Amino acid sequence: MGKVLKGRSGRRRGAPDTKGEILAAARAVFGERGYDGATMRAIAAAAFVDPALVHHYFGSKEKLFLAAMEIPWDPSVIADAIADHTADAGIGERAIRTFIGVWGDPVGRAPILALLRSAMQHEAAARLLRQFVTRAILGRVLAAFQDVPNGALRAEAMVSHLIGLAIVRYVVKLEPIASVPDEELVALVAPVLQQYYDGALE
Amino acid sequence: MGKVLKGRSGRRRGAPDTKGEILAAARAVFGERGYDGATMRAIAAAAFVDPALVHHYFGSKEKLFLAAMEIPWDPSVIADAIADHTADAGIGERAIRTFIGVWGDPVGRAPILALLRSAMQHEAAARLLRQFVTRAILGRVLAAFQDVPNGALRAEAMVSHLIGLAIVRYVVKLEPIASVPDEELVALVAPVLQQYYDGALE
Known part of the structure; x- marks a missing residue:
């Protein structure tokens, strides 16, 4: 089930202290300003390095966030797997299978569970999770819901079911x-999730 | 939406210190032994009072638990509202309306949110919540699912959706x-939840 998980091949190249300082600064700035409010420039300033170095090491704000939070899966791969219209399986089945791929693996679920725990304790952490899920996952999944009335609402209802399932199961x-x-979980949940895509609003 | 909430009329009759000591002892014993493992007798012993006094004040383990956790709604009322076959609305609609009645009220959701937060941090708290939900809510809701194949699984899938919705919405x-x-939330979610009751397993 580890298809969506990236390699866990330890050590990065480059000066370890600088990278570690950027990651620590990123955690602080994301925590204070939220996902949307944090900029590569502000994180560079907090780490006392040139912004070009942050770009060189991490490429994008999303990649920096994933590294800082030690999230071992790529939200774009997940979102694309859910949104892929060319797949044989319906979106309900694609969503539950992708979900099991991430949450069924203790390494995959640990960082998102940590984010969820923090979000349930502190509003700043709730904002961070809300903005990250909106930008990095929902924004992409919505492509699949663009022809569906109330697409954002339905996509979020689907995501909420998966989050609840994660808590109750794992x-x-x-x-x-x-x-x-x-x-069996796929057989149970997939057709129900699919309703959020196919079903008419009463 | 406060129908399922009990009156919030402050002070209880009886010696306040003794009751407070029983409630504190109850929280400790429930935390250590879980819901199933805690007995009225053990709680009485921990509070240095006669078990008859605990029964006199609180009536049952469930009522003592609700008082100790300051849960202002009655799980049997909630479970009965969901399980009521004579209602006009389907079980999906009854479940989402009951859910909104509890979670939509900050006083109603505070204690269950506190339990859920603890459950996400500590295995002992997870066990307590698991056993309480199983005995006090699922055990009763299952009456409505008794003629449905895999009823327990379907009832839990329904509950998991509601828990996720609570986290994402509130x-x-x-x-x-x-x-x-x-x-609008009822219109969106009720027919999807209903699928867990009516839908065939693939």
Whole structure:
């Protein structure tokens, strides 16, 4: 199920202290200003380095965020897997399979669970998670919902079901849903999620 | 939407210190032993009072738990509202309306949010929430699912969707779902939840 997880091949090239300082500065600036408010320039300033170095090491704000939060999967790969209209499976099945790929792996779920925990404790962390999910995941998934009335609302309802499922299956571990095999979970949840895409609003 | 909330009329009758000590002992014993493992007798022993006094003040373990956790709604009322076969609305609509009644009220959601936060931090708290939800809510809702194949699994999938919705709408506050009026939320979510009751497993 690790398809969406990137390689976990440890050490990066380059001066480790500088990179570590940029990552620490990024965590502080993202925490204070949120995802939307944080800029590469402000993070560079907080790390006392040239912005060009931050771009050189991390490429984009999204990639810097993923590195700072130690998120081992790529939200664009996830969003594209969900939004892919050319796939044989419907969007409900694609969403639940992608979800299991991330949350079913303890390494994949740890950082997003940490973000979710913080978001439930502090409004600043809630804002950070809200903005990251909106920009990095929902913004891309919405491409699949563009011809659907109330697409944003339906996409978020789908995401909310997956978040609840994550908590009940992997954190609270309510039985029998905590132990049901992945394929049974797909069979149960996929057609229900699909309703958010196909179903008419009452 | 406060129908499921009990009266919030302050002070209880009886010796306030003894009751307070029983409640503090209850929180400690529930935290250590979980919902299933805690007994009225053990709580009485921890509070240095006679078990008969605990029964006299609180009546049942469930009522003692609700008082100790300051939960202002009655799980049996909630479960019955969801499970009520004689209602005009389907189970999906009854579930989302009951959910909005509890979570839409800051006083109603505070204690269950506190339980959920703890459950996401500590395994002992996760066990407590798991056992409480299983005994006090799912056990009763299952009555409505008794003729449905995989009823427990479907009921839990429904509950997981509602928990995720709570987090996304009331905690992380993702827009537009955080601001959509209650009736639009019912129209969006009710038919999807209903699928867990009516829909065939693929």
